[in-house]
Amino acid sequence: MPDSIALDSTRLQRLQQIPLWDFALAFYAKPGVEAACLTLQDEAGLDVCEVLFHCWLYSCGLEAVSTAVSAVRKERLHWQARVTDVLRALRRDLTSSAASNEAVAALRKTIKQAELMAERENLQRWQIWALEVKIDEKCVTNIVEKPSNVAEWLEKKLNHGEKAFQFTGSSNTPSASLQALQTLVRQLDPHQGAR
Template sequence: MRDAMTLDSTRLQRLQQTPLWDFALTLYAKPGVEAACLTLQDDAGLDVCEVLFHCWLYSSGLEAIPAALKREREQRRLWQCNVTAVLRGLRRDLKAMAATSESVKALRSTIKQAELMAERENLQRWQMWALEASDNRERVANVAEKTSDASKWLRKQLVISPHDSLSENRLKQLPTWLKSLQTLTCQLDPYQGAR
């Protein structure tokens, strides 16, 4: 019998055949996913690119190894804070003025495109991190445990737990976040073609 942690080359091949950007666009277009991602981003403070990255891995029966993930997560967080969030803030700040000014509307549209390009760059960096390791087993592995509730698996990957030191107000929002995670994961087809 095969060791559950031994990286399955079929799963890795499947991952390599589906670019993260394409996967993200497809998943994001599914019913309820956009709203779920925005809830996780705006209310839970999660990086949607990381959420989509974990979904991408899971769809091939893989997961990131937590020790390896820690450093990359910080790099991606810095990108999101210093680039994507700045563009998002500008776009949102201009929303009211864009309603009455064509030039501001055009500027806002350009910023929106730049924000999308920043998100794409972040996803590409996540993908490179997972696939271009000298030894992929150092970064990704087979999903360690099968679960009937993929949202619990995703919550574990993102380190959202009721035991985190959350404020009382944020604790009240936890069921909304869990529902958002469930919305995302019900759209996934885990282990398809990766048995």
């Protein structure tokens, strides 16, 4: 295995020192990130946990190996569909009733906490997968060359290497999805950590 491809121990150590959940909380709190993630979720159908996972890797100078991530993506999407999305739908359905009923408001708050716990579990499973040592397959690798267009790089990672949503709208203006990706990229520190 060539040295440029060998997983850099400094990058891997950094990944181990910054739990994905901690990264996600800090990153999500940055200006515009929450709105960007929700745009990618609601308008592009992307999984916010996977978005945060790829941002976490990128912040350490790493990326998921595309062929390896496809199987775990199916597992994580299954979790999202069967657990998180169900809780999110319940929480959203109770929004109007909660405004006028304290008991429903308390129930909605409990469901919101359960939804957050489901997201945390999903992120922990992404992290475990990334840090697993497999003899026959690598999960993550160094980003050998910093991408010239990080938004496009992230979009490809999230859409299995294919473009699934448009970068420009009908009048050649950036789509909401592209604007959301660009917001995330602006908040990632490209000079942070080993590259």
